Amino acid sequence: xxxxxxxxxxxxxxxxxxxxxxxxxxxxxxxxxxxxxxxxxxxxxxxxxxxxxxxxxxxxxxxxxxxxxxxxxxxxxxxxxxxxxxxxxxxxxxxxxxxxxxxxxxxxxxxxxxxxxxxxxxxxxxxxxxxxxxxxxxxxxxxxxxxxxxxxxxxxxxxxxxxxxxxxxxxxxxxxxxxxxxxxxxxxxxxxxxxxxxxxxxxxxxxxxxxxxxxxxxxxxxxxxxxxxxxxxxxxxxxxxxxxxxxxxxxxxxxxxxxxxxxxxxxxxxxxxxxxxx
Amino acid sequence: xxxxxxxxxxxxxxxxxxxxxxxxxxxxxxxxxxxxxxxxxxxxxxxxxxxxxxxxxxxxxxxxxxxxxxxxxxxxxxxxxxxxxxxxxxxxxxxxxxxxxxxxxxxxxxxxxxxxxxxxxxxxxxxx
Numbered sequence: 302x303x304x305x306x307x308x309x310x311x312x313x314x315x316x317x318x319x320x321x322x323x324x325x326x327x328x329x330x331x332x333x334x335x336x337x338x339x340x341x342x343x344x345x346x347x348x349x350x351x352x353x354x355x356x357x358x359x360x361x362x363x364x365x366x367x368x369x370x371x372x373x374x375x376x377x378x379x380x381x382x383x384x385x386x387x388x389x390x391x392x393x394x395x396x397x398x399x400x401x402x403x404x405x406x407x408x409x410x411x412x413x414x415x416x417x418x419x420x421x422x423x424x425x426x427x428x429x430x431x432x433x434x435x436x437x438x439x440x441x442x443x444x445x446x447x448x449x450x451x452x453x454x455x456x457x458x459x460x461x462x463x464x465x466x467x468x469x470x471x472x473x474x475x476x477x478x479x480x481x482x483x484x485x486x487x488x489x490x491x492x493x494x495x496x497x498x499x500x501x502x503x504x505x506x507x508x509x510x511x512x513x514x515x516x517x518x519x520x521x522x523x524x525x526x527x528x529x530x531x532x533x534x535x536x537x538x539x540x541x542x543x544x545x546x547x548x549x550x551x552x553x554x555x556x557x558x559x560x561x562x563x564x565x566x567x568x569x570x571x572x573x574x575x576x577x578x579x
Numbered sequence: 580x581x582x583x584x585x586x587x588x589x590x591x592x593x594x595x596x597x598x599x600x601x602x603x604x605x606x607x608x609x610x611x612x613x614x615x616x617x618x619x620x621x622x623x624x625x626x627x628x629x630x631x632x633x634x635x636x637x638x639x640x641x642x643x644x645x646x647x648x649x650x651x652x653x654x655x656x657x658x659x660x661x662x663x664x665x666x667x668x669x670x671x672x673x674x675x676x677x678x679x680x681x682x683x684x685x686x687x688x689x690x691x692x693x694x695x696x697x698x699x700x701x702x703x704x705x706x707x
Contacts, residue, residue: 346605377605377607378607379681380607380608380609380680380681380682381607381608382605382607382608383605383607385605388605390629403653403655403656419655420653420655421629477605477606478605478607479605532658532659534654534655534658535628535654535655536628536629536653536654536655537628538628538629539628540627540628540629541625541627541628541629541630541632542628542629542630543630543632543648543650551608553608553648553650553680553684553686554648555646555648555684555685555686556622556623556632556634556646556648561648561680561682561684561685561686562680562682562683562684563608563680563681563682563684563686564608564681564682565681565682565683566682567682
């Protein structure tokens, strides 16, 4: 074989090896009709929509984290925020984001399913292309999600999207009363998303949270209803937030952007770094 | 007309969940156990995220005017509850139920279904 031919064959082989694997064409008929707008079913301010808020959630906290939660409740009883970070426009993160304060859009593609949340413009990417968790990814509030489509009834169409989420970032709480998550941020969340068997306009998310603040995995099932005339409204939290944290205290801004106390007898912030006029 | 307005007002109060202002964060700073009714004049209505801000001038018994800062739902919640950036304009006189700050400072939270104009017409008109 002439040298030129050998070089050409090698170059062609290198091209074939280096080329990305072509994605299989996306066949929508194999996927359940998740796509569209979904609204929360149930009240705000709870993680488990079937139980009352606050202590009524019966979060299975370890004694150490139950004590942290009690401190949060005590602070909120006087007008504070406890450990709830969202008032500072920090995104809810996972799993709290799935309580859907505002509606969410689901977009299904062959390699990734996107959950686009109107509230705080949070985005989840659930990779369904067979990849593994990366080892060099920075943690994030929404975490890194890997999903797998399951055809449970064997009819040739997927029914369930199983998702595992890792690599999360703090601070996060389960809900606004401040049910805490462990400071180690080693949370793992497993979900099963599926449609109601008799009502394709109802979606369930079975969420199981594994967190060292808990004595056992905590499972809740969130239900959502489909929106038939989708309307989307921008939600940029930094636009007009009137809640301010200075030191360990929170204050509220009045109409002239001056600080107002939120607790009875609350002291003004420490101004010792300002040179006072004599 | 008056009776109709009252009926609309009552029905809106009964579906308070539609216009729930909470959600962004804990609303523990506001005293939900002791709501108060304010009658005042709109100085400013900021239709902004994460929560709308209504600044209301309220005249006290001694004639002194106090400026109240009221935090309500995000635009995304208000629009779905029937309230837009144009629902309130400077100078409008309204009656509104408010959960006041625990601190006693003139601030509080409001819900769109608990606000009405002086003639009883509700401020929020839920979308069909």
